[in-house]
Amino acid sequence: MSAPRELGSSYTPSEIEPQVAARWAASDYGNPEGSDSVAKADLPPFTIIMPPPNVTGGLHVGHALFVTLEDLLARRARMEGRPTLWLPGVDHASIAAQFVLDKIIAEEGESRSSLGRERYLQRMDRFMEETRGVILGQFRRLGASADWGRTRFTMDEVSSRAVRTAFATLYEHGLAYRTEALVNWCPGCKTSVSDLESISVEERGNIWEIRYPLEGGAPSDGIVVATTRPETLLGDTAVAVHPDDPRYAQLIGKRVVIPFVDRAVPILGDDFVDQTFGTGAVKVTPAHDPNDREVGLRHNLPAPTILDEAAHIVADAPKPFAGMERFAARKAIVAALDALGLLVSVKPHTATPARCQRSNDILEPRLRTQWFIRTKPLAEKALAATRTGKTRIVPAHFEKTWEHWLTEIRDWNVSRQLWWGHRIPAWYCADGHITVSADAEGPSGCSECGALAESLVQESDIFDTWFSSGLWPFSTLGWPEQTSDLKRYYPSQVMETGHDILFFWVARMMMLGIELMGEPPFETIYLHGMVRDPEGQKMSKTKGNVVDPLSLIDEIGADALRFALVSGTAAGADQRLSPEKLENARNFMNKLWNAARFVLGARPAEVTGERPDARSAQEGAGEFGAWMSARISCAIEDVDRNLAGYGFSEAAQRIYDATWAEYCDQAIELAKVTLADESRPAAERAAVWWTLVDGLDTLLRLLHPIAPFITEGIWEALPRRNGDGPLLATAAWPVRDTKGGDEARAIDQWLDLVREVRAARTSTKLPAGAWLPLAVAAPADLAASGERLRAAIERLARVRPLTIALNLPAGEEGMLIVAGVLTARLTPPEADATTRDADRARRERELVAARAQLAAAETRLADPSFTGKAPATVVAGAERRVAELRDEIARLEQGA
């Protein structure tokens, strides 16, 4: 391979990113067992299972965030030498996919019912062929380094088998059961949905008070019930009052007649009734209200269903109402009651009806025979895992939400009356016996009465999408087959996902993983927040504030997008994505590119040999080498610490500072002078250059997990270190290596002086370009390093001549500058009164600040409770500070 050794003169991600992507594509570095892998056999594997995006969806900025974070984790682990598996896939998203496809076929003049199940599913398969791969292709543009060879689909063969096996196992364990129960029915989607898929919003409506006449009594004689749903009166089978309610005590046991249906129903005493609400008397409609259902079961009431699947009044209801849509029926019934004189009052009332998350229809509680998963025992095990710390949630405060939800969990309705999805593997014989089979061909006969397989009828319902998603951490690894992947990569280390699907998905994976695999599917659950617009609003198509990641990539590059997203992220917290943030990230990439361009172009002509090891380059570069090594080691340490605690944005910020403030603004500026100075020994200039290369190399490694393209692109142009492979993606993660010490601190001292000189010049409005004489008093060791850094100090502070001695020359005029242990005098050519005043003011400000700090520190040290109780290191620190301040003040005063 002929690597380009020069970087383009400007940073153009649209050119760099495809080139780098092509190099990655030609390699198999994403595969933990691939030939490009740097995995060390003795390190434990690192596994992340990608949350599968909906197969029909397009890339949005939320995807961009999770892809970035997971890719970051995977790349870092890979560079650390761990066998790293990031397993990608897509979700069939049954209800969402049907929703989308239904719209498409509607435009073709078809519908689900016009096509029928078989043709509809064929159409769906075609649709899947078109969309599968699109979203994952978009993930690749973001730089995702998943193991594409292992890409999975929740509707593929292996998943299907996993679903059947999981269900059969749960059934065997008594954790899956079929029963008639009230479910949330969506009249729009024509399916039941789980509690989680409903959204409750407060809405203004009415509460109606209706009189039900007593059986055999006068119409004016009766009991008044309060209801928000008068139309359900057709299904009433009782009226309930509180047993202790004196108003109604004598009515309990009597019967009232339900209007229109002319059904006499009992008045019951049941303490679920709140005496203070409404009239204290409740109509009971067991087939259409969860509370009423409970009452019905307690009192053995019949439960007639009066609304059909479209939420129309059933056909066998009384005349005018039969077939009416539910809200039309409500009006009609209220009017009819009024006409009969049974409507007592109408009052405004706010209620919170549950609406379908997908279609926004008001959900209708409906009595239906469905499959349920018994969640209590599963939830207890999931709770045990987080309580013992076997699985950790980041951020930790989500554990409370987790605890609450799993403690209060209700059984999970997994039946969906949809077509696209995994069909429930349950068969029924003519006698109604249930046979559950994991076999793809179905059971060989009824498990109870032995009825022939041909006579069995399979359940027509399919599973809730989240059932197959709940198996994802192990179905992707081949379960139920005991594959080597399953043994090696289960459980995964991190589940990274949004906190909005903590219950939907994470809890289900935990429950099913523990039940079916025997241990929790992940060690850490990392939850990210939502990406919002600059005003903090949710992004939505209707608001028109959606940011399209693909056009951002076109515009500023995937690296800048990733950097911006990582910079803004904190565990569990939402972030705002603003143009400023993106611009800043783009500028950072540009800065890095130009720094690299400079370094490569500044190679001294004499440097022709192989790249020396970092240590010998450092040693040859004197103070600069020691300093560079100390700075870089500190950066490595901070980045490692931040990443260990999932502090992604802090890590990004640290790399940003190390690159911009330390490497570009200080290291390069210092090195520039030496490199350009032909009078310096060639060996020294070579060492300085190699040190610069080493620093850049390390920064690229640190940044690579966040911004993989640009770092890979630059790294390719750098001279290789001994033992490096062809890709930065599989190069070793840096380890800190520093001798630190005074040698490194010397540069910081001199840089501090440079800064003070610049500040003094600015505050006295001396011309920026003028060369001014500077005399410096420095201790012997610093004086020596100052001599070696002379050229750099001169250029950076713009001072000439520069004299360095143990003491300042006596009796001269000028501006006194104190920087740490260094004292200096800057001598402007002809200091006028304004300059002198400005200088005096500057020094006075410094004195005031220093004295205030000194006073504070002295007060603290004078307090025996501080010296007695504070740790010795803190006290020693305060003492050191006092000494420094006294010294500084003395030197400032001396020049005053």
Next chain:
RNA sequence: GGGCGGUUAGCUCAGUUGGUUAGAGCGCAGCCUUGACAUGGCUGAGGUCACAGGUUCGAGUCCUGUACCGCCCACCA
């Protein structure tokens, strides 16, 4: 009705287990057409850390309460 989170510079946000002088980006002011970069450089201004108590030698950080903002959960007809 419960629960959780937030409130730090003009704006957007960091701030590890309580420890000396609270940080960054953007914005703002002044200066700089210096051979990597004006998508840049240098210097600077700007904060009673929402409020009120408490614990502590010491609180942005821990505890209690209050106010406002946001989110989640909940069968009151």
